Amino acid sequence: MIPARDFPLQCWEGEGRGSNGRGQGILEGMNILEILAKKRDGAALSEAEIGFFIDAYTHGTIPDYQAAALLMAIYLRGMNTDETVALTLAMARSGQQLDLSGFPGALDKHSTGGVGDKTSLIVVPILAAAGVPVCKMSGRGLGHTGGTLDKLEAIPGLSVERSVEQMLAQVRAVGACIVGQTTQLAPADKKLYALRDATATVACLPLIVASILSKKLAGGAPAFLFDVKVGSGALMKTQSEAVALAEALVAGAEASGRRARALVTDMSQPLGRTIGNALEVAEAVALLTSPGDAEPRLKALCLELAGQGIALAQGGALDDGRRRAQKALESGAGRRAWDGLVRAQGGDPEATLPQALMVEELTLTETGYLQRIDTQALGEVVVRLGGGRVRKDDTINPAVGLELLVRLGEFVEGQPVVRVHAETQEAARLAQDAVRGALEVGGEPRDEPALVHQVL
Structure with a gap:
């Protein structure tokens, strides 16, 4: 179990933030070069050092090249449990945290990503149609895995940029939103997420756990559903790696006072029939519109995730959650929820998607x-x-x-x-x-x- 621990995010004395030209913090001893050397040599970083790094990088006083060096050192040397907890909490607290207390039974869903993984485009509308509010922050593509935001942006006019106030208003109006990380919520993760993709440091357990959980904690939902992919198209190639990640995510969420469940699911072949942003949107919409014609494994997984999510969020029996998910899909309510989400974010659900030459x-x-x-x-x-x-x-x-x-x-x-x-x-x-x-x-x-x- 990953323990829940509090630590001081602000590592400077006085009111101002800043550094000198070498990344030296105002608090004596907080020097990014010393932190880099310490992790390079395999030593554990302290809560204060991790807090300093996250705050300074978020506010631009540590440049990308030094942050990239630390990511690579973490990738090669790893992090222990205390370091991972400190990193997660520092990233979650790098901005605002949503209050979803006004949305009983809310859920946040996350997939670790894979090839052709379009489940969020299908599961979120099904959950919303079944009465489970979802306020979801998603990411962009990492390495060979696609990103939900990139897929959504294939829809003409749709915007994934929303303020905290707009996110809450949209969930209140249509039951769900799928948005990017704002400058207000987990801004440290937004910067590090992009940098990991460009520095070959994606497949690193502590960085994955901290990235996922910091967004979820900042998102404010009381329950988290994790879809951890395993296989040749996933970040986790083996069952043992995937189970380790799933256990770490559930443990970290529960230690932070959230309910959580993780499914380890197959990625030995692409999920569904398509790979690519507009193609995957089209397949997701087709499934919501005519579920009887859908690729069977994609449909089965989306229904299982939705059923598990309903049961987790609202405390009912799993069989009842599965029945509610099936009804939401087959009645067309899931498609109507999708249309509402797309329109609420400025898109046209009937628009022609981009086509290759x-x-x-x-x-x-x-x-x-x-x-x-x-x-x-x-x-x-x-x-x-x-x-x-x-x-x-x-x-x-x-x-x-x-x-x-x-x-x-x-x-x-x-x-x-x-x-x-x-x-x-x-x-x-x-x-x-x-x-x-x-x-x-x-x-x-x-x-x-x-x-x-x-x-x-």
């Missing part, structure tokens, strides 16, 4: 059963097409991506297996070559892996 199909020469998908490789293909970021200030092309036409275990014999959406013929050709190397066909059939591995 080139669409090319890939056909394999091999005959047999699809044995393995290198899901991370497919996510990286979409990044190279322009659908993700290599640097934190890269511009996303929402139209590009992949459509999967076969699933693990299906028989392949000359039919198209992937549809590539690209801006140029050359980009499409390069993507086809990379996708071909990410698919393995063999002579023996195989079962699809379990969708939900564990519930904590």
